[in-house]
Amino acid sequence: DTEVTQTPKHLVMGMTNKKSLKCEQHMGHRAMYWYKQKAKKPPELMFVYSYEKLSINESVPSRFSPECPNSSLLNLHLHALQPEDSALYLCASSQGLAGPGGAYEQYFGPGTRLTVT
Amino acid sequence: SQQGEEDPQALSIQEGENATMNCSYKTSINNLQWYRQNSGRGLVHLILIRSNEREKHSGRLRVTLDTSKKSSSLLITASRAADTASYFCATDANSGYALNFGKGTSLLVTP
Numbered sequence: 001d002t003e004v005t006q007t008p009k010h011l012v013m014g015m016t017n018k019k020s021l022k023c024e025q026h027m028g029h030r031a032m033y034w035y036k037q038k039a040k041k042p043p044e045l046m047f048v049y050s051y052e053k054l055s056i057n058e059s060v061p062s063r064f065s066p067e068c069p070n071s072s073l074l075n076l077h078l079h080a081l082q083p084e085d086s087a088l089y090l091c092a093s094s095q096g097l098a099g100p101g102g103a104y105e106q107y108f109g110p111g112t113r114l115t116v117t
Numbered sequence: 118s119q120q121g122e123e124d125p126q127a128l129s130i131q132e133g134e135n136a137t138m139n140c141s142y143k144t145s146i147n148n149l150q151w152y153r154q155n156s157g158r159g160l161v162h163l164i165l166i167r168s169n170e171r172e173k174h175s176g177r178l179r180v181t182l183d184t185s186k187k188s189s190s191l192l193i194t195a196s197r198a199a200d201t202a203s204y205f206c207a208t209d210a211n212s213g214y215a216l217n218f219g220k221g222t223s224l225l226v227t228p
Binding site for chain 2: 033041088092103
C-alpha cells in the first residue's frame with residue numbers, strides 16, 4: 001500500500017469553527033508532513049513529524065495545531081481560521097528524515113480543499 | 118522559503134513533442150527532486166537526482182543536474198495529453214529534513 005489518504009476532501013468552515021484534518025499512511029513511514037498550497041503556488045511546508053515527535057514548525061500561527069497520535073496518523077486541528085487560510089492542505093510521508101546528504105522521496109495525499117468563510 | 122525557480126512558468130505543446138522544463142536554485146544542495154501535480158491534486162514523485170549525479174532517466178523522463186550552474190532540467194519525451202500537469206522541482210532544505218519547492222511549470226499537452 002503506497003497510498004496516503006486524507007479526509008475530508010473538501011471542508012468549508014466559519015471563522016469561529018473548530019475542525020480537524022486527518023491523514024493516514026500504512027507504509028511504515030516514520031516522517032510525516034503538512035503543507036499548505038495556495039492556488040497556482042507551490043506547496044509550503046508547515047510541520048514535520050519524525051517518530052511521532054514534532055521536528056519542524058515553520059512559524060505557523062497557533063490557530064493550526066498538529067498532532068501525531070501514532071506512526072500512521074497525522075492530524076491538523078484548526079481553530080479561529082481566517083479567510084486567507086483557505087487553501088489546499090497536503091499531507092505527505094517519507095521513510096524518515098533524510099538528514100544531511102541523504103534524501104527520501106515524499107508520498108503525498110490528494111489534499112483537503114479548505115474554504116474559510 | 119522557496120529555493121527553486123522553474124522556467125518556463127507555462128508551456129503548451131502538442132502530443133508527441135518533447136517538453137523541457139528548467140529549474141534554478143540558489144544554495145548548495147544534496148539532492149534535487151521533481152514532482153508532478155495534476156490539477157488540484159496531490160503531488161507525485163517523479164525522480165530524484167543526487168548532487169554527485171549529472172543525469173538520470175526514468176521511462177520518458179530525463180533529468181540533468183549542473184551543480185556548477187545550480188540548475189536542473191526535466192525533459193519529457195514523446196509527450197501525451199496525460200502529461201498535462203504542473204511540474205515542480207524541489208531541493209532539500211533544513212539539513213535535508215524538508216523540501217523547498219520551486220514555483221512550478223504548468224504544462225499543457227494538446228492532442
